[in-house]
Amino acid sequence: MQTSTPGPKPRMAVHKFASCDGCQLTFLNMGETLLQLADMVELVHFAEAGPVAPDAEVDIAFIEGSVTTEHDLERIKQIRSHSGFIVAFGACATAGGIQALRNFADAGEWLSAVYATPEYIDSLATSTPMSDHVKVDLEIWGCPPNRDQVLGAIRAWLYGTLPKQSQDKVCMECKRQHAVCVLVAKGMPCMGPVTQTGCGALCPSFGRGCYSCYGPAEALNTDSLAGWFEGLGLLPEDITRQFRHLNNSAPGFRDAATNIISTDAGHGH
Amino acid sequence: MSQRTQGRSILPGVNVDDVFKDHDRYFLPRQSFQSLIDQLTLQGYGCVGPVMRDGAIIFDRLDMASQLPQGARDRQAPGYYRLENGGGPRWFSWANGPQALKPYLFPSREVLWEGTVDEDGGLNFKERIIEPEPLAVLGVRACDLAALAIHDAHFLKGPSPDAHYARRREQLFIVAVHCSHPASTCFCVSTGDGPAATRGYDIALAELDEGFVIDAGSDRGKLILDQLPLSKVDEAQLDQARRELNAAVAVQTRALPEGPLNRILFENLDHPRWDEVAERCLACGNCTSVCPTCFCASENEVPSLDGQTSEHSREWSSCFTQGHSYISGHVIRPDIRTRYRQWLTHKLGSWIDQYGRSGCVGCGRCIAWCPVGIDLTEETAAICKDARDE
Numbered sequence: 073m074q075t076s077t078p079g080p081k082p083r084m085a086v087h088k089f090a091s092c093d094g095c096q097l098t099f100l101n102m103g104e105t106l107l108q109l110a111d112m113v114e115l116v117h118f119a120e121a122g123p124v125a126p127d128a129e130v131d132i133a134f135i136e137g138s139v140t141t142e143h144d145l146e147r148i149k150q151i152r153s154h155s156g157f158i159v160a161f162g163a164c165a166t167a168g169g170i171q172a173l174r175n176f177a178d179a180g181e182w183l184s185a186v187y188a189t190p191e192y193i194d195s196l197a198t199s200t201p202m203s204d205h206v207k208v209d210l211e212i213w214g215c216p217p218n219r220d221q222v223l224g225a226i227r228a229w230l231y232g233t234l235p236k237q238s239q240d241k242v243c244m245e246c247k248r249q250h251a252v253c254v255l256v257a258k259g260m261p262c263m264g265p266v267t268q269t270g271c272g273a274l275c276p277s278f279g280r281g282c283y284s285c286y287g288p289a290e291a292l293n294t295d296s297l298a299g300w301f302e303g304l305g306l307l308p309e310d311i312t313r314q315f316r317h318l319n320n321s322a323p324g325f326r327d328a329a330t331n332i333i334s335t336d337a338g339h340g341h
Numbered sequence: 342m343s344q345r346t347q348g349r350s351i352l353p354g355v356n357v358d359d360v361f362k363d364h365d366r367y368f369l370p371r372q373s374f375q376s377l378i379d380q381l382t383l384q385g386y387g388c389v390g391p392v393m394r395d396g397a398i399i400f401d402r403l404d405m406a407s408q409l410p411q412g413a414r415d416r417q418a419p420g421y422y423r424l425e426n427g428g429g430p431r432w433f434s435w436a437n438g439p440q441a442l443k444p445y446l447f448p449s450r451e452v453l454w455e456g457t458v459d460e461d462g463g464l465n466f467k468e469r470i471i472e473p474e475p476l477a478v479l480g481v482r483a484c485d486l487a488a489l490a491i492h493d494a495h496f497l498k499g500p501s502p503d504a505h506y507a508r509r510r511e512q513l514f515i516v517a518v519h520c521s522h523p524a525s526t527c528f529c530v531s532t533g534d535g536p537a538a539t540r541g542y543d544i545a546l547a548e549l550d551e552g553f554v555i556d557a558g559s560d561r562g563k564l565i566l567d568q569l570p571l572s573k574v575d576e577a578q579l580d581q582a583r584r585e586l587n588a589a590v591a592v593q594t595r596a597l598p599e600g601p602l603n604r605i606l607f608e609n610l611d612h613p614r615w616d617e618v619a620e621r622c623l624a625c626g627n628c629t630s631v632c633p634t635c636f637c638a639s640e641n642e643v644p645s646l647d648g649q650t651s652e653h654s655r656e657w658s659s660c661f662t663q664g665h666s667y668i669s670g671h672v673i674r675p676d677i678r679t680r681y682r683q684w685l686t687h688k689l690g691s692w693i694d695q696y697g698r699s700g701c702v703g704c705g706r707c708i709a710w711c712p713v714g715i716d717l718t719e720e721t722a723a724i725c726k727d728a729r730d731e
Contacts, residue, residue, distance in 0.1 A: 108646055223646050230648065236641065239663045240626070243712070247630030248449035248657050252395035252439065255712045257422045265625035265712050279395060290663050291624040291677050300420070300713045 082131040082230070085117035087151055089137025089144050090171055090199060094216040095162035096120045096136055102219055109226065131156040132229060134222075135208075138164040138199045140171060145196075145205060152206040159225060160202040163215035163318045167287055170215075172199040172321035176329075199321070210234070214270045215285040215318040221270060238269055241289045242282050246273035254281055261301050261314055266294050266324070284317050288324030298332055308336035357586045360519075360537040361547075361554065361579050367571035368578060370552040371430060374406045377516070377544075380568045381477040386514050389445065390479035391438070396424055398438030400445075400478065409480075410435065417524035417705065420714030433480055433548045436524035439631045439710055441485040445476060446492060446509045447636060450656040453505070457650045471505055477514035481542065483535030484527075484704040486517060488633030490541055494696050495636055514561060517542035521585040523593055526705030528718060531596035534702040536589040547582035554582045595708075595718045597689070597701065598725040605725050606690040610682065614723045619678035621713050626659030628707035628715075629684065634700045639664055660684050689721060 086096055099106060100121060109115075113132075117125045126147075133155035139145055152158060163169050174182060179197040183190040202208050210229075212221050221237070228235035242264035246253065254260040254276050262281035264273070270286040288294075294315065301311045315329040369377065378388050382404075390403040393410045403409070409432035416423045417436065427434060454468045481489075496506035517538035520529070529535030538545045543562035547554040554574050557563040598605075629635040639658035644651040658665055660683045666673035674680050692700035701717070708716045 105646060112647070224643075227644055227646055227648065231644075240658075241624070241662075243623075243625035243627050244630065244657070244659060244662065247439075247627065250399070250440065250444060250449070252397040252399065253422075253627065253710055253712065256420055256710050257396040259421075262712075265623040265627075291661075291675075291680070293620075293623045293677060296621050296623055296713050 081112065081114045083116045083129065084113040085126075085128065085130040085133040085151075085155065086115075086120070087117065087126065087133060087135050087137075087147075088119065089135065089148070089165065089202075090140040091137030091162065091164045091169065093120060093136070095165075098161075098216050098219055098222050099134075102223070105219070105223065109223075112230070113226070126151075127154065129154045132159065132226075133157070134159045134161055135165050135202050136162050138168045138171060138201060139196070139205055140199045141195050148202060148206050157209045157229060158202070158206065159210045159212060160208045161212040161214075161217050161222065163213065163285065163287065164199075165202050166211045166213050167319045167322040168199040168201050170318050170320070173316060174199055175321050175326075176316070201321075212237075213268055213287045213319075218270055218272070239290045240269045241265055242267045242269050242271070242273055242276070242286070245269040245271075246276045249273050249277055251277045254279060255300075259304050261304060261306060261310075263297075263314055263317075266292055266297050266328075284314075284319055284325070287319040287322045292324045294324060294328035295331065298328060308332050357537060357590055358583055360539060360586060361582060366554055366556045366574045366579065367566065367569075368552055368574040369546075369555045369569060369571055371550075372552075373570045374432075374553070376569050377565070378404065378406060378479075380565050381514065381516075383568075384475075384565065386475045386477035388477050388479060391433070391435075393424060397422060398424070398435050400438070400441055400480070403479065406432070409433075414522065415524055417526045417709040418714070419526070419708050419716050420711055422709050430550055431548055433518045433546075434522045436520060436522055436527055437482060437484070437704055437706065439706060441481060441633060442478060442489055442513075443492070443633050445478065446489075446506055446513065447496070447638075447657075450654060451505060452652045452654045453640070454653045455650060456653065458648070468504070471508055473509045473512050475512040475514065476509075477516060479516040479518075481515050481517045481538070482520050482704070483517070483538045484520075484529045484532075484702040485633055486515070486538055486541040487529075487532075487534035487702040488704070489515075491634045491696060491698070491700065491702070492636060515542045515544070517545045517558075519545065519547045519582070519586055519589075521548060521589050523589050524705060524709070526595065526708040526716075527593055527703060528595040528597065528705060529703035530590050530593045531718075532699065532701055532703035537586050547585070549578060549581055554578055595705065595716075597699075597703075597718055598722050600699075601693070602699065602721065602725070603690040603693040606686045606721075609724050610686070612724050614720065615678050615682050618681050618715060618720050619676065621715055622661075622677050622681045623713060624661040624677045624680050625712060626661040627710050627712060628717075629659040629661060630657060631706040631710045632688070632700075633704060633706070634688075634702060635659070637665065660687065685717060685720065688717075 116128045160166050175198050225235045255262040260281045263284035264282040267284040268286040268289045275282050298311050312329045312332050315325040388403045389400050391398045392401050412426045412428050413435050414425045414427035415435040452469050457465050496503040520536035542558045557566045637658045638655045640655050661680045688700040
């Protein structure tokens, strides 16, 4: 048993890149469980919680955020070199996050429109996931991932196994929660049928459509859902927006939105 | 009412006009319906019944008749469900909602057993024993009763009956209501399972404006009936109840093709229709979740962070998930085509070889609650049509 084994505790780091810090809060919001975790691993670097040692050798590193600057690129390569097992967690680290919307636009033009002195901003034209730049050992999707996923991953890693991650769609969990389907009963666009579960079907349980926080599911059929949205009266730009949300640059959603735009252009709108 | 549908057979050997012949029937005035809920409560049952919530008829705890969905009508079509207020005094003028009995006997998630590490490092396993409260469910339809009989066969028969299901089932009291308002998605006449509740209930009701034609289907049901302010049912009331059942037969337009589907479907595993439906199907599993006979579940180990305990839990799964066909590092049904085919060929085909009947009871839930409106009667007909043309 890990807890009863004497000897050095595994060393763990939590790093932040371009992000809102919400994924790190998944740790901080654990309450007493965080103290239990701190007994089992040595938290070497976790700036938001206190310890700062970004260059220390660790056995496992959690990475939040996406790569948006040259400096980010250097940092993640550096972290890779001194970290045993790397977990990219959250929509930014796994798919580029909401800020990856810049991937579909002229980032330079946005900079000059938003900032009074854009020359102070030194960023890349794209926001990209960690796996585009280094070998990632495990991805935990979600905006933010839930505590059970994070704890389950750490537990499995301590056991020396890979965590079991559900590939089910949000609909499966929605029905387990006995939420009434907002798509069928209200005609409300909902991304549940193309989105990975993990949130506990949070939004549909409160009577609104899924935002796709956990990214594209496997066995994806975005064309069919987009077609149904069109039947509900959504305009092509509204449907595109459904796919260009928190996981806009995850390949499944990126391609779905591109398809809608090119089909729409083909119709001469 | 056309001559053709008048008195149409709804079960082998059962005619709508015969439904009210065999038992002693009584009349329960509408204003006395609360006495039924009160008597069930007095006998120790928690009451569950239909209520309106979030735009659908759902089953929930119920103490008062006033909580019932008075005047509610459900308008259903492929991928579509809306409630409307049709007016009038009735509480059961709707076909169904997304669920009825299934979650009460086969919960969507439950812990089956737990494992703990003892002081010597040994492993102990302990079954989770449940003690469910007696439950009375009001408003159960004929299709739900047919599905219950299938679940009984699946969970209770055979060498290892499911202990949790068995304990909940023993405690279940069923108040069925004959279906007078099938939805456009309903086809229980075609499967032989409705609209009349003819078996498997403790009490059955036929709703009229002024009250209910009522009869007991079990000794437990008789005990409750003895405590109610019943009067003799008159012939006009029985006539009205019969007319409404006949109308509920006549209104159904959907049907499954004639069989034998277990042969036809398996002879058409390479039919192009599977590719076509796979273009529409989302593999979201909604059809299987709302299906009252689907029973697939996944079992998961949920260890505590310190690794000293682990809960073994079971949750609803579906043949549309990747995990359903995952075996030793390999997913046997990786695409939507093979998953849809698995659902339909099992539900309508191999189910017959496994349980002696089709797994479909004609409730139409999979049609209405499919987010993209896939209609299994239409898909099955498309496959069978070509098979017959050959």
